[in-house]
Amino acid sequence: YYYLRGLAYAGINKFEQALADYTRVLELTPPYGLAYHWQGLAYAEISEFEQAITYYTRKLELNSSDGDTYYYLKVFEQTIADYKRMLGLNSSYVGVYYNRGLTYLYLKDIALARDDHKRHLDLEPKDITTAWLIEWMGMSRQHADEKIAERLEAIAAFEPEDYIAYVCRSVALGLRGKGKEGLAEMEKAILLEPIGWSAYFWKGMLLLYYYRGVSRDRDALVSIEQALALGLPPILLTPLYWFEHDRPDLFEKELRLLLERYGV
Numbered sequence: 029y030y031y032l033r034g035l036a037y038a039g040i041n042k043f044e045q046a047l048a049d050y051t052r053v054l055e056l057t058p059p060y061g062l063a064y065h066w067q068g069l070a071y072a073e074i075s076e077f078e079q080a081i082t083y084y085t086r087k088l089e090l091n092s093s094d095g096d097t098y099y100y101l102k103v104f105e106q107t108i109a110d111y112k113r114m115l116g117l118n119s120s121y122v123g124v125y126y127n128r129g130l131t132y133l134y135l136k137d138i139a140l141a142r143d144d145h146k147r148h149l150d151l152e153p154k155d156i157t158t159a160w161l162i163e164w165m166g167m168s169r170q171h172a173d174e175k176i177a178e179r180l181e182a183i184a185a186f187e188p189e190d191y192i193a194y195v196c197r198s199v200a201l202g203l204r205g206k207g208k209e210g211l212a213e214m215e216k217a218i219l220l221e222p223i224g225w226s227a228y229f230w231k232g233m234l235l236l237y238y239y240r241g242v243s244r245d246r247d248a249l250v251s252i253e254q255a256l257a258l259g260l261p262p263i264l265l266t267p268l269y270w271f272e273h274d275r276p277d278l279f280e281k282e283l284r285l286l287l288e289r290y291g292v
Contacts, residue, residue: 030056031063034070039223041257043070061090108132125151126158133261136291138165156186160196160226169269177203191221199230207238228255233267236275245278252286262290 034049047070053063064087071080111128129144142165149158160183163176177200184193184200194217201210211234217227228251235248256262265287271279 035223038070039258043074046070059090061087133263136263154186156183156190156192159183160192164264168266171270172203191217191224195226202234207234210234223258225255225258225260229260262292265292
């Protein structure tokens with residue numbers, strides 16, 4: 029309970045409350061790596077970096093080759109080196125390709141990220157999250173079309189009740205001109221995974237595209253900022269460039285500034 033509530037607090041940027049809950053987890057359980065991990069992330073978010081390093085170090089003491097912890101520490105070079113070492117031991121280690129691909133996304137290297145995710149998908153052809161990210165990376169600055177909608181619907185069929193399946197169906201509905209139905213499906217995704225950044229970003233995209241107006245635009249931007257707070261790799265913001273021509277006033281006033289802030 030405390031662990032999950034801590035994640036929820038972190039998801040809405042209430043990091044002090046999150047830290048209190050993670051501390052309670054560690055009081056009630058033996059050394060718990062995930063609590064140390066999320067404590068480190070919460071301290072980093074409030075710029076208490078020495079504390080963040082302390083808790084990440086404790087996580088690494090429990091698992092000295094934990095590439096994921098290096099990744100959240102933003103020590104990307106160490107992350108890549110660690111994953112390469114693991115692949116040297118076992119080149120078919122499925123999870124490493126996915127994790128390294130995600131790290132490359134944070135490094136804003138779409139080409140290497142796609143390569144690793146495709147390798148992962150070769151080994152796990154029905155991995156719904158990997159298949160979805162490959163499609164997302166492919167959309168980039170170009171408008172998507174109904175062919176992509178068809179592929180997203182096929183991906184959703186891998187695991188129809190999975191969080192990502194709801195996201196894929198939602199985006200597909202949006203691409204087919206069914207914004208209202210798409211948003212309803214996205215709300216289901218958020219209920220399933222309240223700290224999932226995919227749903228918050230694409231909810232913002234749907235709001236911007238289908239429900240224009242000051243209040244709805246504000247809701248959309250809040251949703252996109254929430255996705256970033258939850259860990260969205262900034263390079264995946266590139267579909268916002270779709271609005272450079274569709275909504276030029278909004279793009280110049282708001283979206284360009286957001287993209288420039290993250291160097292995208």
